[in-house]
Amino acid sequence: MKKVFFKTFGCRTNIYDTEVMASSLGAFERVMSEAEADIVVVNSCTVTNGADVGARGYVNQQNRLGKKVVLAGCGALSKGQELFDKGLVFGVLGHSERENIQSLLSRPAPFFEAGDLTSIDQKIVSEYEGKTKAFVKIQEGCDFRCSYCIIPLVRGNARSQEEEVILSQVKTLAKNGYGEVVLTGTNIGSYGKDKGSSLGRLVGKIGAVSGIRRVRLGSIEPVQIDASFREILSEPWLERHLHVALQHTSPQMLRLMRRRNTIEKDTELFWELREYGFALGTDFITGHPGETPQVWEDAYRRLEALPLTHLHCFTYSKRDGTPSSTMKPQIAGDIAKERLKQVTALIEAKNFAFRKAHEGVTLEVLVEEKEGNVCTGYDQFYNRVKIYTSKDLTKEWVSLTRHEAKETHNEAIF
Known part of the structure; x- marks a missing residue:
């Protein structure tokens, strides 16, 4: 029986898609280590250039180890043809072909099945x-x-x-x-x-x-x-955590990005949600074309005023075929990275302040893992919690009435 390992890059959707493929393996055996595998299925992400580079580097590594590599995920559509033509992957498996993985992996010859997007x-x-x-x-x-x-x-x-x-x-x-x-x-x-x-x-x-x-x-x-x-x-x-995607807080940038939200309405919405007690996360892109120093200063000031606690921030990544790829002026990479650091530090401080203010609130934690005498999981506000205990609480729900806000997480003794 051939053994298959899945390497998943990117978002939660890819995690689900991997499980769809794994549950459709049929006669193949899923293993949890590359070393045991005959076939490595790379469920790739292509949202940024960095994601493409990461997936390609992994493909190259597995080729050197003599594994039969199959490319799936979003990268199968954006980079699959290139990698297949160069012989770097044995097969390419598009989104609509996930449930056909058993028959595809059974083929003796290389395959390219991009499928459809419907x-x-x-x-x-x-x-x-x-x-x-x-x-x-x-x-x-x-x-x-x-x-x-x-x-x-x-x-x-x-x-x-x-x-x-x-x-x-x-x-x-x-x-x-x-x-x-x-x-x-x-x-x-x-x-x-x-x-x-x-x-x-x-x-x-x-x-x-x-x-x-x-x-x-x-x-x-x-x-x-x-x-x-x-x-x-x-x-x-x-x-009690919602992730509401803004992408930027400058009215000018939101127009350039062709977004459907406006910062004025966004601000009202975020304060409304905070009144319900939610921790609030968002996405933010730094360095998109047109983000001049004046635009950035305005955006940062507006970001400071929002009741945010979590952040998924990344520097702009040029993707061929998108309108932004031809926009001017382009922003230097080092400037985009510095702005990312500023935004990250701001939201980390806001997160700590939020957790400090909630030290008297009972945390409901689903424990995910245990290492030594420390169990870890996430509370209802999507903050990481370390629980010092002699018990194995993995997969259990724990109510913590006493806990302390540390710089990056909460801690408690149970």
Whole structure:
């Protein structure tokens, strides 16, 4: 029996996609180490140049070790042809071909199956190897056309999974002991627009499933927090952390990026959500073309005024075929990196202040791992917690009434 190892790069959606492939292996055996594998499937990310470089470096490494390498994920669409033509990968497997992985890996000759960008997975994932929480993909693709983003070109337009399929999966996961589910997709806030439903209505039904203690959401857009979503903001099973993607806080930059949000409405929304007690995260890009010193100063000042606690920040990465790739003026890489450091330091300070202010709040922690006498997990505000204990609390829920905010995390004794 041939042995297969999956290397997953990128986002939570790729984690789900890997499990779809793993559950479709059939006669092949999944292993958790490259050293044991005959075949290495690289589930790649292509959101930035750095992601492409990382995946390619890994492909080269596995080739040197004599492994048969198959490229899957978003990089299969953007870089698959190039790597296949150069003989660096044995096969290329597009998004719509994930459930056909057994037949593809059984082929004696190299294969290139890019598939299409209109399908959505039918396979239900009911187990996650080595995971304490479960991921549920509720949709695929994105209808936004932000000027810097290549993802719609490699994931297609937004399309929603059937509600009954999602709820069936959540019920199965709950029966299998998963008390926390993470909803993922390319643009989850668009869920239901093609089904006459909405994200808020779907999440409300998921939260009502017996055994589900916490529902966590991937990134959503400010304009997608509608009336149906506001109806669930006080529900106890909704994680008290929301990741609302801004990408920038300068009105000028938001126009250049072809974003649908405005900083004025964003500011109102973030303070509204803070009143509900949420920790708030966002995405932010530094160094996008047009980010002059004056624009940056204005953006940073507006960022300072927002009640943020978490950040996914990265420097602009030029992607061929996107409108931003031809925009001027380009911003030097060292300047973009320095701005990234400034933003990161700002939000780290805000996060510490938030955790310090919540030292008297009981933290509900799902413990994910144990090393020595330290268990670690995440609380309802999506902050990392270290628990010093002699017990093995892995996969258990722990309520911490006493804890202390450290520089990068919370700590408690149990």
